[in-house]
Amino acid sequence: DASAPLLAIEGLEGWYGESHVLHGVTFDVRPGEVVTLLGRNGAGKTTTLRAIIGILGKRRGSIVFDGVETIGMPSRLIARLGVGYVPEERGIFASLSVHENLMLPPRVKPGGMSVDDIYALFPNLRERSRSQGTKLSGGEQQMLSIGRILRTGAKLILLDEPTEGLAPVIVQQIGRTLQRLKAEGYTTVLVEQNFRFAQTVADRHFVVEQGRVVDMIPNHDLDANLGKLHAYLGV
Numbered sequence: 429d430a431s432a433p434l435l436a437i438e439g440l441e442g443w444y445g446e447s448h449v450l451h452g453v454t455f456d457v458r459p460g461e462v463v464t465l466l467g468r469n470g471a472g473k474t475t476t477l478r479a480i481i482g483i484l485g486k487r488r489g490s491i492v493f494d495g496v497e498t499i500g501m502p503s504r505l506i507a508r509l510g511v512g513y514v515p516e517e518r519g520i521f522a523s524l525s526v527h528e529n530l531m532l533p534p535r536v537k538p539g540g541m542s543v544d545d546i547y548a549l550f551p552n553l554r555e556r557s558r559s560q561g562t563k564l565s566g567g568e569q570q571m572l573s574i575g576r577i578l579r580t581g582a583k584l585i586l587l588d589e590p591t592e593g594l595a596p597v598i599v600q601q602i603g604r605t606l607q608r609l610k611a612e613g614y615t616t617v618l619v620e621q622n623f624r625f626a627q628t629v630a631d632r633h634f635v636v637e638q639g640r641v642v643d644m645i646p647n648h649d650l651d652a653n654l655g656k657l658h659a660y661l662g663v
């Protein structure tokens with residue numbers, strides 16, 4: 429069913445130890461969509477991604493991916509269903525080369541990109557293939573971190589603030605990459621502070637406030653809703 433969501437989250441609650449931070453997150457993502465989670469610092473955006481990939485200690489509610497309820501599953505099984513997580517801190521192994529970093533995560537599903545496909549997507553990485561992870565620029569590290577997930581065969585990509593701290597020209601390159609992945613049928617959940625960037629890639633925006641999704645703004649309505657959005661983001 430083409431109209432069935434690829435990811436459907438309902439009443440998601442989450443905790444860090446005793447600290448209750450998600451209070452009923454509800455949203456869904458259709459196949460091939462790019463959606464963003466927008467909201468202030470501490471609203472619960474990163475925690476929502478961590479809950480989806482299953483690395484949050486305690487979760488309750490429902491997260492259905494590709495028809496499978498994942499709320500009780502360990503993260504390695506969720507990854508195997510085809511969910512890839514690119515954390516904000518990128519997780520590049522400093523002592524390994526670019527090539528070794530790309531080869532590191534196991535293939536979890538058939539149909540992942542080859543290393544050559546990834547180098548075609550990010551030509552800078554091909555040039556740096558023998559460089560150590562730490563020798564890369566911030567933009568190259570971000571590309572490596574995205575490329576590594578594409579090799580696994582994941583079809584849902586969870587991206588946490590990929591543009592943070594990057595130069596405008598690199599931000600544009602990441603934007604083009606996301607559009608290209610969308611054209612190839614990937615589905616993306618993007619946490620983003622830069623809503624001007626978000627606007628160039630997303631179909632819909634979900635506003636997160638105090639551990640809940642409080643609003644949804646279709647991308648084509650974003651400009652008409654700037655006042656509301658500024659109030660949500662406190663800018």
Ligand code: ATP
Binds near residue numbers: 444471473
């Ligand atoms: P940011 O952009 O600042 O990361 P966010 O919307 O992604 O914002 P989260 O990182 O999801 O917010 O944080 C949600 C809440 O959980 C905040 O109150 C934060 O202080 C708390 N929190 C985040 N990480 C931890 C942790 N490891 N242990 C305890 N509390 C945490």
